[in-house]
Amino acid sequence: MQLQKIFNTEAPNKSTRIIEGESSGILNWDDIRMPHMYKLYKVLLLNYWIADEIPMSKDAQQFPLLDSEEQRTFKINIGLLAVLDSMQTMFVGDVKRYFTDSSLEAVSAIIAQQEVVHNQSYSYVLSSLVSRQEQNEIFEYWKHDPVLLERNTFIADIYQEFRDNPCPQTFFKAMVADLILEGIFFYSTFAFFYNLARDQKMLGTSQMISYIQRDENQHCYFFAEVFKQLRADFPELNTQENADYVYATIDRAVQLETNWAYYTLSNVRGIDLSELSSYIKYMANMRLRLMGLDKAYVGVDTNPMPWIRPFSDEALNATKTDFFEGKSRNYGKVSEDNGFDDL
Template sequence: MKPFRVFNGEVNNKATKIFKGEASGICDWDDIKYPVMLELNRAMFGEFWIEDEIRLNEDLKHYRHSLTDRERYVYNILTGMLTQLDSVANRFNFLLGYTCTDPSVAANIQLVGAFEGLHARSYQYLTSTMLNAEEKKEAFNAPKELPLLKERNKEIFELIQDFVDDPESMDKLYKALLAYLVLEGIYFTGAFAYFHSLARTNRMIGSNNMINLIKEDEVQHSVLFGTIMQILMLEFPELNTKENMEFTLEFIKRCVEKEKAWAAFIFDGIDNMTINEYSDYVEYLTNVICRNAGIQEVFPENKELRSKWILTYGSKKKKEGGLATRSDFFQTNVINYSHESGDGFDL
């Protein structure tokens, strides 16, 4: 790949295309091709936080004395898995920002990469607080050793690596972005439900607060990359083919089935949520990423999030009018938050 021009005084500041286009290199936010990029930039900066803001003293007590052996195992493995995905995301965004020719889009991609690095550091904070050295080693080796997890991740990593190996190919770029949408919007966000289920039983509240900070970031990232996918279809109509659309829908369906198979293994023996609930949630998340990217919904019958407790425990707490509230990221509602006693779960 040819090195990009850091400055080109012979062309306009406004980019001609987000990839393989021309731009001076000056990022004039008042003169950008897609004004939504400024809105997204402000939104992402508005959510800045660091992991030390979260206190985990009570979580450590819960981890040692209130969680079952299976619940501790799942906590460990999921934090190791999430670290793996964020590590890949960080490196992918670095290359994507390098190849992007629109300074405003590149600025947002680079910001996403920085947040993915923060997320990886945050999982490190969780594991370093709860786990001993042997447990942490097992957790971080799990993505390399557990067959169902390796199988789930294999295809998305292959598509991302194909683009890394050949960043000039627009077809490989499209498929890498598709894989990244799945990584962000399904594999990340789906796993967060486990932490919400623990908070639902008044345990590991600090860990869930951390996850909800990360979750809000990931929702914004999914919107950004869905927007980039739509722009790609607009600027490169040769990618908008029947064959690509068929590949896209089949790829997403395969990823969902692999996620469900992995969930059936990792959540076996977990009483706080059922596999059916999780499967419904994954299908709902799949429709969200499809809408973000302008893709036909894969599960049109699953338009509502059926397990409403995910909204209660899976949103960042905010203060409005002196009341503790939580926002529904997916439906942009605000609902009153009150901690449930644990009775009458709708499992």
């Protein structure tokens, strides 16, 4: 695949294709191929946040009072999130280099910055709760746990294939992997933190998780739109083999996420694993719908875990506390007005 030229006087400002296309390299938001990307760009800017603004003093007091299983699961899942967002930071950087569309390259730059913030937030949480030595041990955990390693290498191998051999076909597969990582692989972990929150435990951490989920939902929207435009730009990718690949890969991801849920959450009070299994399939169907494809699973058309919504949506996001000034500060949030409330 060709890289976007920095400056091309022979090409139009509006790109001819999102990859392998022609573009001058000049970004004019009023002359872009996918005009709704400007709307997403503005939403992403409004969602700016930094982890240090979220006070962790109460979480630090509560953490030693969690039972041993909650503490263990908390640490394992923070470690998992750090691995996923580390991979994602590198992947977005890889994709950004090959966009021959300046608007998509610009949105990718903001998404990559948000992934870095997510990663910093996990270090921030752990540094508030455990010693430096234990924090380092948690960040090493993913290298040795076989269930976690299988789950992570499943995505890493697809990303690596694109890095090693960038072409429209590996780009197609990488878009599917992205929707899995950001749209399916976080969700049993999110459920764990929200389960603590509904018992009024670790609310600072759960608030941070809600911001991360909001970001990831919008990243899913972006990459799903890229996926759909890729299929339009490269109709030769619309084969039965590729359709089968999408559904088989997402089904394998659902299995891996469900296995992880049972592996880490079986002894956590308040989590119904049968409901959580259905919730993972529900999220997979949502991602397929976002990609413009038919659902894969029947019987999960509504959220099987509706108790999650107040923690993961605007109710928890409505205000943020200014860490330095000690007062509420409103941020721009997703709403019906900007059209991203269904993500």
